[in-house]
Amino acid sequence: MTLTTEPSNYERSLAIAEKLLAPLVKCMKPGAASIPLEGPASDHGELADVLESFARPCLLASHWLAAKGGGGETEGFTRDEVAKWFREGLVAGTDPSADEYWGPVTNYHQHCVEMGALVIALEIARDHLWTPLSDTDKHQVLRWMRTARGCGFHRNNHLFFGVLPLSFMVSEGAGSPGDQELLLRWMDTLESMYLKDGWFIDGMNETVDIYNAYAWHFYGLWWGKLYGDMDPDRAQRWRDYAVPFLKDYVHFFAASGENVPFGRSMVYRFNASAPFGLAHYCGVSAIDPGLSRAVFMKNVEFFVSRLPEDQPLSLGWTDEFPLMAEVYSCAGSPYWAAKAFSPLLIDPSDPFWTAPAQPLPSEGDDFVRPIPAAGMVVRSVDGDIELHNSESGINPGNTRFGTYKWGKTSYRTGVGLEVESASGEFPRDAALTAESEDGTVYGRHSTHMLKCTADESAMVYVLGHKVAHFSVQVETHVWWKGGWQLQLHRINALQPAKLTVGGHSLPVSTDAHENGAYSTKLQNVCGWETSDTVRHDGADRTHIMSECSEYPIMTCNVNGEATLICLAYCGKGTPGNWNTVSLDESGVVLKADDGSEWEVSFE
Incomplete structure (x- = not known):
């Protein structure tokens, strides 16, 4: 032997x-x-x-x-x-x-x-x-x-x-x-x-x-x-x-x-x-x-x-x-x-x-690790990593590298992300973007951190560009619970703008049209008007892990001030729904299908 x-x-x-x-x-x-x-x-x-x-x-x-x-x-x-x-x-x-x-x-x-x-x-x-x-x-x-x-x-x-x-x-x-x-x-x-x-x-x-x-x-x-x-x-x-x-x-x-x-x-x-x-x-x-x-x-x-x-x-x-x-x-x-x-x-x-x-x-157990020096919060969810960046962005001379590589609301292992298409379509997954009346889409770029804690990530930034003189001022707060995020976006659109929030993009197979292990979901809490799904296939590939991908979006039109709140899910398994128990300027109380509650203070 x-x-x-x-x-x-x-x-x-x-x-x-x-x-x-x-x-x-x-x-x-x-x-x-x-x-x-x-x-x-x-x-x-x-x-x-x-x-x-x-x-x-x-x-x-x-x-x-x-x-x-x-x-x-x-x-x-x-x-x-x-x-x-x-x-x-x-x-x-x-x-x-x-x-x-x-x-x-x-x-x-x-x-x-x-x-x-x-x-x-x-x-x-x-x-x-x-x-x-x-x-x-x-x-x-x-x-x-x-x-x-x-x-x-x-x-x-x-x-x-x-x-x-x-x-x-x-x-x-x-x-x-x-x-x-x-x-x-x-x-x-x-x-x-x-x-x-x-x-x-x-x-x-x-x-x-x-x-x-x-x-x-x-x-x-x-x-x-x-x-x-x-x-x-x-x-x-x-x-x-x-x-x-x-x-x-x-x-x-x-x-x-x-x-x-x-x-x-x-x-x-x-x-x-x-x-x-x-x-x-x-x-x-x-x-x-x-x-x-x-x-x-x-x-x-x-x-x-x-x-x-x-x-x-x-x-x-x-x-x-x-x-x-x-x-x-x-x-x-x-x-x-x-x-x-x-x-x-x-x-x-x-x-x-x-x-x-x-x-x-x-x-091990899920963790949350705030890194204020880097303006990031890193957390684990069922073995995957989710990163929130509330500070960094590439300098204006190098925006051709893709501002979305720093400007999404969060980044996750397991599901990857979208990049700009060959035709120039700006990726809107896992992000807040603004579209001007001429159809140009603007993502988050230069960002200033407000909070970077184990409970919350918050930042201020402008969606816009100097040449177009387009400006949407944004203050974003993000809280989390398991695979869910609660996102609050306080908007001041200085011109008419179409706002879009995207969920994480999932790589999907060409035949079954499903990822299998992961789910992604968006749920309106306040202010969003319409919902849709963005899909890319084959020759139109935009996802770093797959030839085909899809992600949910919600949109609304804003001219002036508005408060937009949504729930975003990305994780393994199929998520349920949240019901709003109460919502005012001070915070929100949500109740899940399984009876669990989530209370978040906006103050």
Whole structure:
């Protein structure tokens, strides 16, 4: 009888990295400095996309190359073969006389982002990617990195992409006088964007979202790990920043492992779990190592189990859906997901891998976690996560990314969300929107928090635009009970407007026209006039999880002041109804079909 041994957590994770690397290896051409991935182009230009198709897969490969055990033989390749291809590509891509040359960095260019990825990859797999290079080749790579010196960088997390190349050059003895002083001044600027309790605002983007995890804390921790001897006190600050952040952020993951879809760059998928293993690797003790491992593994496996095998990562969420991507994304962009594999750098005998597994917060009793520093309330409902954002929105210059990625009333795991259609139809799911007389639909954008508590989320904002001179002032309050929300919208429409409130959109099958596990519902309490259902099918796809989707809406016409109140449900099972027992300016008392009551004060 042959006894088989279940693979360890480490071995399972290493095998996933190998499987993700396998389709890339099949695409690698001898002498090339890019991987020919199929997908839309970005708005950064062809050379930037070419570099991205090399640098981000290189980051994935670096974690695998530096890992202990495995080797890729089961997937048909070896460490030596992969490392050799990336070394040769790095040399070809940085040689100005070569056909594969990526070109220099220039002001505010995407090249600097990918250069930052390469710096981390070279440091992670130094023995495989950097040390074997000849001195001549090293000098060539460093000369290419030097083209970032003096360039303009967006005043947000992109400053890290100036910090990392300069730090690498300084550490390699290739820096110029003043480089270290400059990069530390950039670090000062980055730290000036700190809010509190571990949360940052993303500079000129003006967003506070999941970029905190896979940009701010990822790069900050790596800088401290690699170059912290330049400023040990600063390196310790970044480790300290991560502690309260991770204690909040662990609540963003459903029992399924899915992270709540919110903010931009959702196509990076399991990049969301990037800081957990890295924080442990950097000596940050924020949460139990068995819990950190569980978040990482559940998050990665949620997505990998839903993606087609033996194919490169595509632009999308649970499948290929390029429409949800921003204009800065290209075919290589999803490989920022490689950041999640920092745990492979942790020794297999470490408690991160061996400690007893701990349940995610969402696997226990329902919770509500207010995060005032971020202007968010995160709560769990039957294992799913619901996020309320009462503060953050993208800056006016980047509204093309889709204001609805921050401006919906709430975001949920399990059901996904709608994005703008190919024809420009604004998504109205899980949101309050206003339509002007010319048919233009306006969603929530710049928002100011009033309350962020365990019982209520409240905010003020305007639905409108300066050019159209259209303005609907709104004060929104949201309360919750199980899968239900009670929404109160106080309206002051300065011109005639059609107001719409939408429920969460459900992915539905093309044949049965039903989701099965989830239900969504809207119920009028006060002020709404008509109800309808919005549906999208097939070629008109707008949902991040399905070709077909539908959601309920209610509408009314307002010119001047109005109070609009509704109940919105999203959850598993079929909801009943609520009856209004009493309603006045001070509050409402509701009674459910099962006899339970819900009393909410408006004061």
